[in-house]
Amino acid sequence: MNKFVFALSAVCVLFFSCDFSGDNSNDYAYYKVVPRTEESQFSLPDSDLKIDMISVLNTDEIALGEDVESVTKTVRVAPFSMSKFEVSYNVWRFVYNWATSGSPGNKKYVFENAGAEGQYGDLSNSKLFNEGGEPKDEGIPVCGINWRDAVVWCNALSELCGLAPVYCTDSDLKNPLRNSVYKEGERPANIPLPYGNAKATDMTSLAKGNVDNPYVNKNADGFRLPYLYEWEYAARKCEDGSFISGRNAPGDKTGPCSGSSKPALMDQIMGITPVPPSKVAKDYGWNMTNSKNDGPNGTAAGWDDRNSSCKIPANGSMRIHKQGGKLPSELGFYDLAGNAYEWCCDFASPYDWKYEVYPSKSMKQGGYNASYVYFESCYRRADPSYVKTGGLRLARNAE
Incomplete structure (x- = not known):
């Protein structure tokens, strides 16, 4: 009798925790998990700088690469926190100055790149603004850093805030990675921007515990880069528990980012009806067609984006914009569609990759x-860890 009551209770719990209303096109899950989120602010010590975070408090699943990549992967998403906006140059520079000062109580950090306060110009002639300088403005996402810089900076931020660093050089997870400069061997010659002068990835840099493959303390309470599944979840999850297609811009339910209403010859032969592109994707991010324009005088992060400092060197040029100037994803994350490129924690290997290492790291979203x-939402770049064209968004384990 007790077994019967237990089984009946389990069925009831399952029934009432599932959403059976409407069609669920995701074949990797038979019910919708309605997301639970919570917003918070993290204050940096001895400053008035704050980092806005959004915590996702439920456990769920997501199909990485869905509708975009030929090989997808279903991943369990544990509760996590991710920054609402891209990391600004103001925050980057404050932590960078502390980390490189060697002041009392601080073990000195070393960075390959000092970061830049924005970027402007087209793909063939892009330029970093105020690289390595003290901030001239507020709210402009940092860029001009490589993956190595990003993870070392996350460790510095964690130590500054009294948290446990995530990226370590030893399997005992006691020695944080504090140097983003790969010194082994000779540096390659004649490598232009965005690659900089960093030593290229090789089997030494990829050795476990080295700069391109540090040990990851998954239980640490410190800051880190988002995992791909966390970033995609933040981009694609909807308030009703559904997911937008991986072809859609983060937050945009109206359709894919690209496409055509006119069927190609192979579409006609195969009887495929093409899906027209979204007409509102431009409202979710900055790219080559709209980044020349001014943003609002009050972004979601509270900035006036009409005359940012990185616009001044080349008025009328494509440029990175201040945080929060476009529409957010349904969970409230801004600038996921296009502004500064964002490094993620993971290797950029195919989802059926069977080896432990890969030459490139993952970078998400399109750039300005x-x-x-x-x-x-499912698009990802595969860039070597020494490429200095990225920015970052922060993540932590949910408390």
Whole structure:
């Protein structure tokens, strides 16, 4: 009798925790998990700088690469926190100054790149603004850093805030990675921007515990880069528990980022009806068609985006914009569609990759000088860890 009551209770719990209303096109899950989120602010010590975070408090599943990549992967998403906006140069520079000062109580950090307060120009002639300088403005996402810089900076932020660093050089997870400069071997010659002068990835840099493959303390309470599944979840999850297609811009339910209403010859032969592109994707991010324009006088992060400092060197040029000037994803994350490129924690290997290492790291979203097709929520770049064209968004384990 007790077994019967237990089984009946389990069925009732399952029934009432599932959403059976409407069609669910995701074949990797038979019910919708309605997301639970919570917003918070994290204050940096001895400053008035704050980091806005959004915590996703439920456990769920997501199909990485859905509708975009030929090989997808279903991943369990544990509760996590991610920054509402891209990391600003103001925050980057404050932590960078602390980390490189060697002041009392601080073990000195070393960075390959000092970061830049924005970027402007087209793909063939992009330029970093105020690289390595003290901030001239507020709210402009940092860029001009490589993956190595990003993870080392996350460790510095964690130590500054009294949290446990995530990226370590030893399997005991006691020695944080504090140097983003790969010194082994000779540096390659004649490598232009955005690659900089960093030593290229090789099997030494990829050795476990080295700069391109540090040990990851998954239980640490410190800051880190988002995992791909966290970033895509933040981009695609909807308030009703559904997911937008991986072809859509983060938050845009109206359709894919690219497409055509006119069927190609192969579409006609195969009887495929093409899906027209979204007409509102431009409202979710900055790219080559709209980044020349001014943003609002009050972004979601509270900035006036009409005359940012990185616009001044080349008025009328494509440029990175201040945080929060476009529409957010349904969970409230801004600038996921296009502004600064964002490094993620993971290797950029195919989802059926069977080896432990890969030559490139994952970078998400399209940039301010890219086309709409790169707004796709499941789109990811594969860039070597020494490329200095990225920015970052922060993540943490949910408390």
